[in-house]
Amino acid sequence: MISPTATMRLARPSRDLPAAERFYTQGLGLQVLCRVAAESPDEHDLVILGWPQASWHLELVGGPNLKVAPSPTTEDLVVLYLAAPVDDSLVAKLEQAGGRRVAQGAYWDRWGVTIEDPDGYRLVLSSRAWSNSS
Numbered sequence: 001m002i003s004p005t006a007t008m009r010l011a012r013p014s015r016d017l018p019a020a021e022r023f024y025t026q027g028l029g030l031q032v033l034c035r036v037a038a039e040s041p042d043e044h045d046l047v048i049l050g051w052p053q054a055s056w057h058l059e060l061v062g063g064p065n066l067k068v069a070p071s072p073t074t075e076d077l078v079v080l081y082l083a084a085p086v087d088d089s090l091v092a093k094l095e096q097a098g099g100r101r102v103a104q105g106a107y108w109d110r111w112g113v114t115i116e117d118p119d120g121y122r123l124v125l126s127s128r129a130w131s132n133s134s
Helices: 017-027 088-096 106-111
Strands: 008-013 031-036 045-050 056-062 077-081 100-102 112-116 122-126
Touching (some): 017 045, 017 056, 088 100, 088 112, 106 112, 106 122
Parallel strands (some): 008 056, 077 122
Antiparallel strands (some): 100 112
């Protein structure tokens, strides 16, 4: 059985690792937890971002050996439940770090702010608190 406290890592490709890293670190405030440069043609560069105390991390893979380009859809969301109003200064930081505010539909637009990262993946900052009935 898998423990509910198991660490989760969300991995996705990036066209431009430095741009994506800047968005998530300078914009959102995640930390670089690990960085690896490809050492052979069958490897890729990667950067793992997150907060050391969190049970989840974001792994971005890229570089010249990347075989799969990012292909985000409007439903490829990472949602952070803030349980508070979304701070306008955070949205501004995300935009200054390469993000773009976008509409995400009536539900998410009512309950938060959606920002596209440099690869087109979407980050939703929700003002709601997480519950199993959300």
